Amino acid sequence: LRGADEKTPEKYAHIISTLPKKKGWANDQYRYQGFWYSGFLLNAVMSVQDNFKARPSDVLITSSPKSGTTWLKALVFALLNRNLDDPTSNHLMLTSNPHEYIPFLEIQLYAKKQIPNLDVMPSPRLLATHIPYSSLPESARDSGCRIVYISRDIKDVFVSLWHFVNKVRHDMKEEISLEKAFESYCDGVSIYGPIWDHQLEYLKASVVRPQCVMFLRYEEMMEDPLSEVRRLAQFLGRPFSEEEEKGGVVEEIVKVCSFESLKDLQVNKVGELQLEMMKMKNQLFFRRGVVGDSKRWLTPEMIGRLDGLTESMMDTFGSPT
Ligand code: A3P
Numbered sequence: 001l002r003g004a005d006e007k008t009p010e011k012y013a014h015i016i017s018t019l020p021k022k023k024g025w026a027n028d029q030y031r032y033q034g035f036w037y038s039g040f041l042l043n044a045v046m047s048v049q050d051n052f053k054a055r056p057s058d059v060l061i062t063s064s065p066k067s068g069t070t071w072l073k074a075l076v077f078a079l080l081n082r083n084l085d086d087p088t089s090n091h092l093m094l095t096s097n098p099h100e101y102i103p104f105l106e107i108q109l110y111a112k113k114q115i116p117n118l119d120v121m122p123s124p125r126l127l128a129t130h131i132p133y134s135s136l137p138e139s140a141r142d143s144g145c146r147i148v149y150i151s152r153d154i155k156d157v158f159v160s161l162w163h164f165v166n167k168v169r170h171d172m173k174e175e176i177s178l179e180k181a182f183e184s185y186c187d188g189v190s191i192y193g194p195i196w197d198h199q200l201e202y203l204k205a206s207v208v209r210p211q212c213v214m215f216l217r218y219e220e221m222m223e224d225p226l227s228e229v230r231r232l233a234q235f236l237g238r239p240f241s242e243e244e245e246k247g248g249v250v251e252e253i254v255k256v257c258s259f260e261s262l263k264d265l266q267v268n269k270v271g272e273l274q275l276e277m278m279k280m281k282n283q284l285f286f287r288r289g290v291v292g293d294s295k296r297w298l299t300p301e302m303i304g305r306l307d308g309l310t311e312s313m314m315d316t317f318g319s320p321t
Helices: 010-018 039-051 069-080 091-095 105-109 138-142 154-166 178-187 195-208 218-223 225-235 243-246 249-256 259-264 266-270 300-312
Strands: 021-023 028-032 033-037 059-063 126-129 146-151 213-217 273-275 280-283
Touching: 010 028, 010 039, 028 039, 033 039, 059 069, 059 259, 069 091, 069 126, 069 146, 069 225, 069 249, 069 259, 105 126, 146 195, 146 218, 154 178, 154 195, 154 266, 154 300, 178 300, 195 213, 213 218, 218 225, 218 243, 225 249, 225 266, 243 249
Parallel strands: 059 126, 059 146, 146 213
Antiparallel strands: 021 028, 028 033, 273 280
C-alpha cells in the first residue's frame, strides 16, 4: 500500500498539469526536468523515480530511443549468461525478443497500474531505461550499479525514430511528415528529447564515474564489434578468459547478437511485445541496422542543420556523438 505522502497518480496528474506543454510529433509533450515526455510516459517516469531502488549489483542499460538499445540488451544478456561449454546456448536468447529478457523500467515495468515488486528478482538484475541521467532515481546514480549507455549519430537516430513512430501508428489516418518531425526534433521536442542533452549527460557521467558508467557509440560497435564487446565484458566484471578467447567465444557472441541473427529469429519475425497500452511487433525493432542511413532521407540542408546543432552543443567534453 502507498504511504500517505507518497506520490500517487493524482499527484502526478497535478504535477503534469503545471508543466510546460507543446505539441509533439503526434500528441502533447510535457517538459519535465529539462526533457520532453507524453503524459502517459511521464506518469511511469515519476513512478520509477519514486519507487525504483537500485542495487549495487544491478546493470542498467540506458539510451535515447533508436540508438541500438535492442542490440546492447542482447549483448549484455549474452555476456552475463555465458558459460564455456556453450557460450550462447541460453534458450531465452533464441526464443525471446531482447525487450522481454531485459525490460524497460518506465515503458514496461512501471507503466502498469500496480507498482512492480522488483525485490524478488535475483541479482544481478538486468534492467533498461531511456530516462536521462539527471532524472534517474538517486539510487541508480549513487548505489554504484553499472550503467551502460549507447549513443548514436543524431541524424540516424532521428530517421530511425521517424520510421518507427510511423510504423507503430500505422493504423492512424495520416503519416507524420518528415519535415514536421524534423522541426520538433531540432527544437528538442521529441520523446526524451533534447537528444543532445541526453547524450551529453551520460557522456559526462562516464568521464566523472568511469567505473560505474560506460558510454558506447553505435558506430564504433559496428566498426569493431570484437573490441567493443571485449571492453563491455571487462566493464561488466566478466572479462574473457584466455580459454574463451581461444575458443572463439567473443566472435560467437558478436554473431548471435548481430542485426542479421536477431532479425532472423522466428520470435522477431512474427512475435509481438505486450506493452501496457498496445502490442508492438518485434520486427519493428529491426529495420536496416546500418551507419549513415539518414543520408538517404535527409536533404543536405537538414543534415547541415542537425550537424550544426550537434557542434554548437559541444562543450569541454567534446562532441557527444
Ligand atoms: P535503424 O532504424 O536505423 O535500422 P533501438 O534498439 O534503440 O530501438 O534502436 C533501433 C535501431 O537499432 C534500428 O536502427 C535497428 O535496425 C537497429 N538495430 C537493431 N538490432 C541491431 C543489431 N543487432 N545491430 C545493429 N543495429 C541494430
